[in-house]
Amino acid sequence: MERPARPAKSKPGASTRASAKAQKRARILQAAAEVFAERGYHATRVSEIASLAGVADGTIYLYFASKDALMVALVEDAIGRFFEVLDEEMLSLHTAREKLARIVALQLELLESHRALAEVFTVNLRETRRTLRTLIVPKFQQYLDRIADVVAEGQRRGEFRTDLPPMLVARAVFGALDGVTLTWALGRADMGGLRRAADVVARVVLEGIGR
């Protein structure tokens, strides 16, 4: 199940080492996502992650401070990558309708192509202790803010009706995406299922909040 995946040619010296380190870190995170999704956060043993990642138990702790930190890193990394793509895509879009539709599509595309992440985000994330949520909730708030910003922009530009509080719309939209992902991940998780869902959610939301 584990792929050692040491790439053939890499830069010599320090950067090789740095890159080897980054790769091992990534391998551990990947393994963590899979085991968390498969067994749940609490039922996951650190040794299972280590085993799937092909490292010793203790090695995990050279890369992450704790099992909790592993979950935080996993989520923050994924959100970070998502934000990068999102930010870039937003640049080329000009209407709020387009932007909102793209956000919806992008989130579901990402999760559809990373099944394990989909379950981690919709399920396992909520298994973790209150303190841990404290670290992650701000990241989510950032995302809600971005969605709300697009809604507010659409309202200012006359694209959207103005009787709906942007943040409340953002929470509902995020919830809808989370909900379809959850039922998809816990169910058959069929190919293309989330992509189709994105279309439906976008149409309902845009018709619903459109002027």
Place this chain on the structure above:
Amino acid sequence: MERPARPAKSKPGASTRASAKAQKRARILQAAAEVFAERGYHATRVSEIASLAGVADGTIYLYFASKDALMVALVEDAIGRFFEVLDEEMLSLHTAREKLARIVALQLELLESHRALAEVFTVNLRETRRTLRTLIVPKFQQYLDRIADVVAEGQRRGEFRTDLPPMLVARAVFGALDGVTLTWALGRADMGGLRRAADVVARVVLEGIGR
């Protein structure tokens, strides 16, 4: 596993005893909801529930087979009560629009008035093991079915646009409700917050799926 209150003729005091038993059971469930919401399912000690309910640790096990069973009972009781109210209310409503709006309002009203339950449903429920989820997921599916039925009914009656798969709409609507409840419960949980959210969600959804 519990014996329901015995009906008409029984030894004197029996009905009193049965009712005392039902009351103690309810007290334990209430305590469980509060502690689960406060500390999370895994961080909750059975002894904390017992202490808050004012019974001995062992007494919990005279009413529920395990900590897991306690969570299942908590959720099933709440869903059961919700369904009862829902079914009765649906009788007096005739359009699908009214019905859908009522479902949205009812779910959020119920959870707003039971803050602890709101957190249990949106957060703690997902902390429990796969096997436990197996027991609860069917109950949720029933709820999704009811929502999807109303959507399909609206489509047949010409109230709703027909290009949206009812079950997908149901999943999105449920997700939206779950999402606003989650952000409400994890945030300030201000009075009336969910009631206002119900209005927004209903308007977005009905405009969105309306013809």
Place this chain on the structure above:
Amino acid sequence: MERPARPAKSKPGASTRASAKAQKRARILQAAAEVFAERGYHATRVSEIASLAGVADGTIYLYFASKDALMVALVEDAIGRFFEVLDEEMLSLHTAREKLARIVALQLELLESHRALAEVFTVNLRETRRTLRTLIVPKFQQYLDRIADVVAEGQRRGEFRTDLPPMLVARAVFGALDGVTLTWALGRADMGGLRRAADVVARVVLEGIGR
């Protein structure tokens, strides 16, 4: 499984009550022997004994101070009854050979006809705590003394060789009886199995296996 067994006609008044009490006590002991033999001392729940005896859990404690006391009473009663029979039979026997052979036969006959007791004596008795054994060991010592007395008597009368310490012989004989009972009870426990064993043990002890 339980036989209420209230006998039809008994003496009126206090003695009736006393006898009813004695019968209930006997029923509890009988139930205890069966459950101990079936499940082992530690695995036996007091409530199982109560259930088999057809009384409430608390009732057990009106007759016996504790689960330990129940085991002590069970064993002492059985040994007491055994001693009564033994003492009477000894009166009519005159040689030490006859006496020893009779002891061997009597012990195995008794245990063969009370399968549960056989297991209680050979197995469950040793499951109990050191303090409990302290109460029972003296009873066993009495038995060893009787056997040793017969051996010493045989030596005085010239029936038995005199180079063997009577108490050591007694311990070996008792062990042999215990051993055949144990293997019988843990095995098929076939009818007549112990009776045949009695004959063999008696012959080995009295004559040896050498030609």
Place this chain on the structure above:
Amino acid sequence: MERPARPAKSKPGASTRASAKAQKRARILQAAAEVFAERGYHATRVSEIASLAGVADGTIYLYFASKDALMVALVEDAIGRFFEVLDEEMLSLHTAREKLARIVALQLELLESHRALAEVFTVNLRETRRTLRTLIVPKFQQYLDRIADVVAEGQRRGEFRTDLPPMLVARAVFGALDGVTLTWALGRADMGGLRRAADVVARVVLEGIGR
């Protein structure tokens, strides 16, 4: 479940480590025997064994799957060692009389020099659950078979009388040994006590107590 010491060529230090592991395992078993004998199986806390063995509680479980498994290993190791000695000694003996006398002597010598084991075998072994006994009973049956084989051999060779079923004799002999060990271990357990008993048991079995 444990990995036996790896043979010839392995990383340097490996054999040292394997031997350290074997030593720790032995220390735990030794500690277990002592505590079981002292307090009884059920009254023994795993933490007491750990403490006496000088390891942490959890370490016990790196070597044995459970408290039950610890008891099984203890008994099987001891029987295994006994069988090794027994098999070797039997080679140099030629008459069944000699062999039987040697078995008797050897068992009692072994137990006399391992007082704790004597109590474990005669007492604690019977405290364990039915399932555990299932694992150990076959080992005992092997021993009974060996004794019975010697008896049958003696009968074939004309050394022993032929009117006694070998297995029944084996059960009685084993019982006699078990009985003298039990009374010795529960009593003063005086030095040489079992050695003297061996002599008496052998003489009784081979020649009987009759004159």
Place this chain on the structure above:
DNA sequence: AATGAATGAGAATTCATTCAT
């Protein structure tokens, strides 16, 4: 840097016993 053996804190659950009815 990597390993993996060792650590030891921590908690659900059982069940003998009590006592209000």
Place this chain on the structure above:
DNA sequence: GATGAATGAATTCTCATTCAT
């Protein structure tokens, strides 16, 4: 006398984390 609901003490085992090698 009898009941059985309630009590609460008591213990095995797990597993995140450490650290000697």
